Amino acid sequence: xxxxxxxxxxxxxxxxxxxxxxxxxxxxxxxxxxxxxxxxxxxxxxxxxxxxxxxxxxxxxxxxxxxxxxxxxxxxxxxxxxxxxxxxxxxxxxxxxxxxxxxxxxxxxxxxxxxxxxxxxxxxxxxxxxxxxxxxxxxxxxxxxxxxxxxxxxxxxxxxxxxxxxxxxxxxxxxxxxxxxxxxxxxxxxxxxxxxxxxxxxxxxxxxxxxxxxxxxxxxxxxxxxxxxxxxxxxxxxxxxxxxxxxxxxxxxxxxxxxxxxxxxxxxxxxxxxxxxxxxxxxxxxxxxxxxxxxxxxxxxxxxxxxxxxxxxxxxxxxxxxxxxxxxxxxxxxxxxxxxxxxxxxxxxxxxxxxxxxxxxxxxxxxxxxxxxxxxxxxxxxxxxxxxxxxxxxxxxxxxxxxxxxxxxxxxxxxxxxxxxxxxxxxxxxxxxxxxxxxxxxxxxxxxxxxxxxxxxxxxxxxxxxxxxxxxxxxxxxxxxxxxxxxxxxxxxxxxx
Numbered sequence: 001x002x003x004x005x006x007x008x009x010x011x012x013x014x015x016x017x018x019x020x021x022x023x024x025x026x027x028x029x030x031x032x033x034x035x036x037x038x039x040x041x042x043x044x045x046x047x048x049x050x051x052x053x054x055x056x057x058x059x060x061x062x063x064x065x066x067x068x069x070x071x072x073x074x075x076x077x078x079x080x081x082x083x084x085x086x087x088x089x090x091x092x093x094x095x096x097x098x099x100x101x102x103x104x105x106x107x108x109x110x111x112x113x114x115x116x117x118x119x120x121x122x123x124x125x126x127x128x129x130x131x132x133x134x135x136x137x138x139x140x141x142x143x144x145x146x147x148x149x150x151x152x153x154x155x156x157x158x159x160x161x162x163x164x165x166x167x168x169x170x171x172x173x174x175x176x177x178x179x180x181x182x183x184x185x186x187x188x189x190x191x192x193x194x195x196x197x198x199x200x201x202x203x204x205x206x207x208x209x210x211x212x213x214x215x216x217x218x219x220x221x222x223x224x225x226x227x228x229x230x231x232x233x234x235x236x237x238x239x240x241x242x243x244x245x246x247x248x249x250x251x252x253x254x255x256x257x258x259x260x261x262x263x264x265x266x267x268x269x270x271x272x273x274x275x276x277x278x279x280x281x282x283x284x285x286x287x288x289x290x291x292x293x294x295x296x297x298x299x300x301x302x303x304x305x306x307x308x309x310x311x312x313x314x315x316x317x318x319x320x321x322x323x324x325x326x327x328x329x330x331x332x333x334x335x336x337x338x339x340x341x342x343x344x345x346x347x348x349x350x351x352x353x354x355x356x357x358x359x360x361x362x363x364x365x366x367x368x369x370x371x372x373x374x375x376x377x378x379x380x381x382x383x384x385x386x387x388x389x390x391x392x393x394x395x396x397x398x399x400x401x402x403x404x405x406x407x408x409x410x411x412x413x414x415x416x417x418x419x420x421x422x423x424x425x426x427x428x429x430x431x432x433x434x435x436x437x438x439x440x441x442x443x444x445x446x447x448x449x450x451x452x453x454x455x456x457x458x459x460x461x462x463x464x465x466x467x468x469x470x471x472x473x474x475x476x477x478x479x480x481x482x483x484x485x486x487x488x489x490x491x492x493x494x495x496x497x
Contacts, residue, residue: 003062004075009052012111014486015179016099018052021045022070050074051093053102054111055081083107088484089191096179098192101484105141109134109480112488116456116478123460126473135336135479154483156330158232160197162187164204164215164225172208172215174201174228192484194232196239196264196271203263204228204243207256216246224250226281231321232271233312234331239264240275240310242301242323248280250304257305275306277323309387315366317395324383326359330481337452337479337489338366341425344450344475344493347373351422354378354414354446356407356437361388361400363425363452368392368400373422377402378410408436415444423448432458435465442469449494454481456488463492472497 007020022044048060050073057079060072083104092101100108113134120129140154162174165184173186189198204225207213214223229242241260243250250256257276264273279301301323309320312327315335321327328334341363347353349372355364358377365388368375379385379402388402403410407426414421424446426433432455441449449471453459463473474493481489 004059005046005062005072006057006059006078007046007048009048009054009056009058009081011115012052012054012100012486013047014099014115016096016486018048018054018056018058018074019045020048020052020058045069046072048072048074051102052077053081053084054107055083090189091176091185091187094178095176095185095187096181097176097190098484099179099486105136105483108483109136112480112486113478116476116488116490119456119460120463120473120476123457124463124467124473126463126467129473130475132475132477135333135340135477137330137333137480137483139332140483154192155194156332156483157193157197158234158331159327159329160190160193160230162197162201162228162230164208164227166215166217166223172205172213172225174205194230195267196232197230199263199267200230200239200241200260201228203259207252207259211252211255213251221246229323231310231323231327233310233321235313236311237271238274238310238312239271240277240321240323241273242277242279244279244281244299246281248282250278253304261305273306274310275308275323276304277301277308278304279323314362317365317369317391319360319362319391320387320394321360322383322387324381325387326384327362328481333479333481333489334362337481337491338363340477340479340491341450341452342367342370344491345423345425345448347371347423349373352376352419354411354421354424354444356411356424356426356433357428358388358402359384359427361391361402363427364388364400364402365391365395365397367425368397369395372399375400376410376414376421378405378407380404380406406434406436408434408440411437411440411444415440420444421446423450425450425452427452428458430455430458433462438462438465438469442466442471445496447495451492451494453490453492454487456490459490459492463494466494470496 009018009020011019052058052074056077058077059075061075062070062072064071088101120126163177163184165173167173173184175185175187216223216226224245224247226244231240261273264271279299281299309322311320351373353373353375355377358364358379361377364375364377382404385402385404392400424441471494474495476490476492479489
């Protein structure tokens with residue numbers, strides 16, 4: 001008999017697993033082993049997969065016991081949380097994208113702030129972090145305050161990446177991968193995506209079915225279509241479709257282009273498909289084939305129809321966005337986030353400010369347009385640097401320059417050859433800042449470090465390193481860029497002690 005226990009879910013992981021602590025055995029089992037677990041490991045943390053929500057009391061089956069925690073699968077919900085919502089999305093327990101989607105929005109916000117504070121205390125070692133009120137997604141919050149909650153379509157994401165595969169009968173499927181799995185959930189609707197995404201996904205399915213185009217199979221290395229990426233400009237409503245393939249091109253390309261375009265035209269004329277990009281990934285074997293050397297993918301992209309980039313406007317500036325560009329996915333919340341960056345930065349005339357991980361220059365250009373400080377953006381992706389400098393020219397901004405290189409190298413050279421920067425802005429990927437960049441910041445001794453983060457664990461790790469280097473955390477503002485998911489964006493201000 002497998003061990004079944006009853007626990008209250010007191011927290012959730014970003015991936016949506018419920019977190020509880022072993023307290024009492026379920027009425028449904030008299031397993032002596034479960035009782036032993038209870039008595040020996042009372043208070044042990046249990047991670048429950050399968051749809052347990054914050055505030056639920058659940059019955060769950062223990063699947064693995066480690067030294068400091070246990071894993072379990074949900075059996076049933078005994079007492080439903082007062083925060084729980086039902087019938088939010090037909091894929092809520094399969095897709096894994098909306099890990100917090102079953103929770104009332106206010107509960108989502110509370111949970112995210114609690115988790116942020118916990119990481120700053122536990123990982124960064126900040127005893128009483130100053131955390132400003134979270135910036136909620138206002139349109140979502142107002143719906144909850146007016147009790148218009150059921151099946152609300154948010155559509156806040158301006159970018160989607162969908163995997164392409166086949167079902168057991170060989171029919172094409174286009175959707176999102178299940179949490180911690182390679183399984184593709186075929187999605188015909190998604191409440192957090194723009195309608196352009198589902199329209200293009202449906203057109204791709206139809207094309208593959210009608211013309212016999214196969215999805216790429218990573219096991220057999222056969223097939224063609226790998227994924228579909230859709231970008232939708234918030235202000236201009238321009239749309240880009242980027243299709244990744246394993247091969248040189250797409251058969252019946254002209255018909256394919258028309259099918260994609262027709263799917264967007266059918267959306268009441270609000271959107272315009274301006275770019276269709278093909279990303280061709282060809283695999284090459286490195287080393288001796290006889291020694292089972294690994295394969296590496298090399299990618300080349302070309303425009304099948306339309307333009308290479310789409311344009312958007314953000315905070316009064318125009319930005320051109322390519323398939324490879326980093327661009328914040330929630331445009332409405334990006335405005336609120338960047339306003340916090342500007343407030344913390346408090347740039348003065350004549351100051352020299354470094355914008356590390358600058359991408360296509362959004363933060364640096366917006367700040368340069370509003371101040372008289374001098375900005376240098378650093379980015380390791382060559383095309384992004386070209387785009388950033390072009391964006392500066394388009395917007396007639398002369399107090400910003402963007403250079404290619406590793407942020408830690410360029411920052412060190414700048415500090416050695418010219419002058420110490422007055423402030424440094426970092427907006428790294430989820431992995432956080434490279435250790436060399438933290439060292440370079442500490443050496444350069446800027447009076448302010450503005451840290452924009454999409455991963456609170458790596459944020460806390462890097463803040464700890466900055467504290468050890470002589471800085472202190474002044475304040476952090478969380479911003480909910482990703483409602484219904486476990487993700488959280490934040491901006492933090494650090495200054496020398």
